[in-house]
Amino acid sequence: MEMEDLKQVVFLLIGIIVAFTVVMTMVAYTVLAERRVLGFIQGRLGPNRVGYGGFLQPFADLLKFILKEDIVPDKSTRFVYFLAPVIATTAALMTIVVYPFGPEIHLPVLGTIHLVIARFDVALLYVLGVTSVGVYGIALAGWSSNNKYSLMGGLRSSAQMISYELALGLALIGVILQSGTLDLYSIVEQQAGHLGISGWNLFWVQPLGFLIYLIAAIAETNRVPFDLPEAETELVAGFHTEYSAMKFALFFLAEYVNMFTVSMLATTLFLGGWNGPFVHELPWLGVFYFFGKVILFLFLYIWLRGTLPRFRFDQLMSFGWKFLVPLAIINIVLTATLQWSPLFDYVSKFLKTSAGWLG
Amino acid sequence: MAIGCAISMVAQRNPLYSAISLIGVFISLACLYVTLSAPFIAAVQVIVYAGAIMVLVVFVIMLLNVDQAERPPRRLRSLIPIAVGLAAVLFAEAVFIIFFVQASPATPAHNISNVGLTASIGTGLFTGYLLPFEITSILLLMAIVGAMSLARRGGLIQPQANRNETETSNQR
Numbered sequence: 001m002e003m004e005d006l007k008q009v010v011f012l013l014i015g016i017i018v019a020f021t022v023v024m025t026m027v028a029y030t031v032l033a034e035r036r037v038l039g040f041i042q043g044r045l046g047p048n049r050v051g052y053g054g055f056l057q058p059f060a061d062l063l064k065f066i067l068k069e070d071i072v073p074d075k076s077t078r079f080v081y082f083l084a085p086v087i088a089t090t091a092a093l094m095t096i097v098v099y100p101f102g103p104e105i106h107l108p109v110l111g112t113i114h115l116v117i118a119r120f121d122v123a124l125l126y127v128l129g130v131t132s133v134g135v136y137g138i139a140l141a142g143w144s145s146n147n148k149y150s151l152m153g154g155l156r157s158s159a160q161m162i163s164y165e166l167a168l169g170l171a172l173i174g175v176i177l178q179s180g181t182l183d184l185y186s187i188v189e190q191q192a193g194h195l196g197i198s199g200w201n202l203f204w205v206q207p208l209g210f211l212i213y214l215i216a217a218i219a220e221t222n223r224v225p226f227d228l229p230e231a232e233t234e235l236v237a238g239f240h241t242e243y244s245a246m247k248f249a250l251f252f253l254a255e256y257v258n259m260f261t262v263s264m265l266a267t268t269l270f271l272g273g274w275n276g277p278f279v280h281e282l283p284w285l286g287v288f289y290f291f292g293k294v295i296l297f298l299f300l301y302i303w304l305r306g307t308l309p310r311f312r313f314d315q316l317m318s319f320g321w322k323f324l325v326p327l328a329i330i331n332i333v334l335t336a337t338l339q340w341s342p343l344f345d346y347v348s349k350f351l352k353t354s355a356g357w358l359g
Numbered sequence: 360m361a362i363g364c365a366i367s368m369v370a371q372r373n374p375l376y377s378a379i380s381l382i383g384v385f386i387s388l389a390c391l392y393v394t395l396s397a398p399f400i401a402a403v404q405v406i407v408y409a410g411a412i413m414v415l416v417v418f419v420i421m422l423l424n425v426d427q428a429e430r431p432p433r434r435l436r437s438l439i440p441i442a443v444g445l446a447a448v449l450f451a452e453a454v455f456i457i458f459f460v461q462a463s464p465a466t467p468a469h470n471i472s473n474v475g476l477t478a479s480i481g482t483g484l485f486t487g488y489l490l491p492f493e494i495t496s497i498l499l500l501m502a503i504v505g506a507m508s509l510a511r512r513g514g515l516i517q518p519q520a521n522r523n524e525t526e527t528s529n530q531r
Contacts, residue, residue, distance in 0.1 A: 125402035132410025
């Protein structure tokens with residue numbers, strides 16, 4: 001019926017706009033938080049001049065990026081040069097449509113809505129696919145700058161990203177084996193346990209899978225300790241050497257959005273998404289739980305950045321291929337084997353079904 | 360969009376633009392798969408083709424640095440009649456398929472039921488199509504091992520002196 005379709009389209013549009021705004025705002029403040037937290041780790045205060053405690057700093061940064069002079073290298077291939085940051089940012093932003101932000105919400109006039117923008121069967125594969133396409137942004141940026149160092153930096157970074165994508169995918173197979181579905185909303189629903197906490201995939205099934213996923217995700221987003229392709233900008237050059245002003249801002253944004261989406265995937269798959277105490281009585285609490293867990297991951301990222309030295313590139317590649325991939329395969333075999341045992345079933349049922357007396 | 364990308368892929372001189380157009384073709388094909396209600400195949404297409412194979416192709420193009428200025432476009436005028444003939448054949452085939460071929464009745468409808476495409480592909484792969492699945496896995500393993508051995512500076516069997524040299528250089 002036409003009214004139904006129109007309602008659905010309007011919901012989708014509103015959902016997209018709201019999610020986009022929320023994500024962009026949180027990413028901007030993640031940049032600020034990173035600078036402040038890094039400052040505290042390093043024994044200094046971060047930027048705190050602009051606004052109270054620095055909370056207007058992202059706007060100052062945005063203004064700076066817009067007003068900077070836009071330099072285009074003379075001999076670069078122009079189409080690809082302009083296309084690369086667009087690919088990186090678009091691929092980073094496309095994944096936010098499949099994450100469930102909260103349980104079912106009953107609105108007074110509009111009926112029941114699920115707090116997820118698009119719910120389809122192969123949501124997890126979609127996320128992996130879009131992450132794979134994001135590699136092109138970096139590879140094409142390195143190429144189109146017409147600069148040998150950029151090219152090498154870009155290729156190194158892409159090689160790192162595709163290697164750790166493999167470990168990422170394999171780590172997720174354990175979760176898929178446990179949940180039996182690729183749909184992110186169902187995976188979150190299955191993690192409701194006693195008090196909303198005991199059913200999390202982190203505790204029962206997949207501590208090893210979680211660790212592998214976390215390490216692979218940090219490598220995917222080019223963060224410390226795996227940020228050699230970026231740190232080369234401090235030493236020699238990297239894939240975004242020749243980019244200035246707004247295009248650099250897009251790359252920067254793409255990296256932080258990637259960090260954000262990877263944290264969202266980690267909370268959805270391992271930390272129970274929007275589950276938490278009393279979430280079924282007060283559905284809006286689910287949204288707070290979700291974002292609280294995501295912020296926890298972002299803080300972990302920033303903390304790691306302030307604390308660890310970075311890997312050399314060959315150490316990085318050998319770690320990915322020789323250690324993480326076999327470990328992920330062992331994790332899959334272990335999970336699959338354990339699913340046959342009745343003890344596993346019993347403990348799973350105990351942890352995962354909510355008793356109904358609390359939450 | 361798929362046709363536009365495909366034409367652009369063939370017509371571009373710069374090989375990197377061709378590669379990007381090919382990525383566009385694969386992504387458009389994935390969208391077409393989604394409209395045919397096969398989301399699993401669409402996602403796998405993006406992951407495998409556009410995400411892995413094309414990355415390899417793009418790496419090769421970038422590392423080999425094929426420059427379009429080095430190859431002046433040669434027109435090969437003698438081949439134009441053959442090209443026109445083949446294009447006419449292609450056009451005739453397209454017209455024939457569009458106008459004269461009836462849609463085949465009833466693709467197996469039980470796949471679109473609530474089992475879901477992923478589950479039915481999975482069960483099919485592990486029961487009916489098990490032998491091709493295993494053979495394909497062994498084929499891919501052979502390809503990986505072959506690529507690695509070819510990359511090790513000159514093949515499988517090396518004399519003793521060369522082997523010491525390659526081992527120390529690989530340990531760097």
